[in-house]
Amino acid sequence: MSSIECDQFIAKPPAAVWRVLTEPELHAKWWAAGDIKPVVGHRFTLDMGSWGVQQCEVLQVELEKLLRYTFAEGVLDTVITWRLEPEGTGTRLFLVHEGFAPGSTALEGMGRGWPGLLRRVEVAAE
Numbered sequence: 001m002s003s004i005e006c007d008q009f010i011a012k013p014p015a016a017v018w019r020v021l022t023e024p025e026l027h028a029k030w031w032a033a034g035d036i037k038p039v040v041g042h043r044f045t046l047d048m049g050s051w052g053v054q055q056c057e058v059l060q061v062e063l064e065k066l067l068r069y070t071f072a073e074g075v076l077d078t079v080i081t082w083r084l085e086p087e088g089t090g091t092r093l094f095l096v097h098e099g100f101a102p103g104s105t106a107l108e109g110m111g112r113g114w115p116g117l118l119r120r121v122e123v124a125a126e
Contacts, residue, residue, distance in 0.1 A: 002098075002100045002101070002102045002103075002104075002107050003096055003097060003098035003099070003100065004096070004097040004100070004107065004110055004111045005094075005095065006094075006095050006118060007092055007093060007095065008092075008093050008115075008119060008122075009087060009091070009092055009093075010121055010122045011089065011122060012122060012125040012126075013091060014064045014084045014085075014086055014091045015064055016125045017084055017091045017125060018063070018084060019125070020121050020124045021082055021121075022037065022067065023036075024036055026125070027124075029124040030117065030123065030124035031046075031117055032046040032048055032049075033046070033047045034046035034047060034056070036056075036069075037058070038058065038061045038063070038067055040058050040059065040060065040061055041057065041058060042057070042058045043055070043056070043057045043058075044056050044057075044058070044069075046071075052075075054071060054073075054075065054076075055070075055072070055073040055074065056070055056071050056072075057069060057070045059079070060081075064084060065084055066082065066083050066084070067082045068081040068082070071097070076099070076106055077099060078097060078098060078099035078100060078106075079099050080097050081097075082095060083096075093121060095114060095118060097110060
């Protein structure tokens with residue numbers, strides 16, 4: 001299996017970045033609408049537009065530090081891990097999206113798309 005790994009500096013404190021990752025109204029501003037909550041075992045959906053509604057489940061939570069959940073259960077069957085580290089007056093946001101078949105269209109497409117999405121997190125945090 002293959003993974004996508006990228007990071008982005010965000011000129012906001014970890015608490016602000018955490019809210020963008022875990023509050024549905026802010027999450028919808030930068031990526032997808034859905035009923036995400038930072039509670040282990042919480043099952044939620046993300047509306048990916050033309051790619052459909054994707055099923056997810058929260059696997060791990062460390063308040064303002066780590067959020068890990070399944071993504072696109074039954075379709076891609078991947079796992080997304082967000083890690084937040086304070087950096088100066090802001091936050092370094094790390095993403096690992098793992099579980100792709102090597103060379104798959106999804107791996108290539110999402111690999112191209114994630115860097116731009118990460119840049120949108122800062123805008124949603126304002």
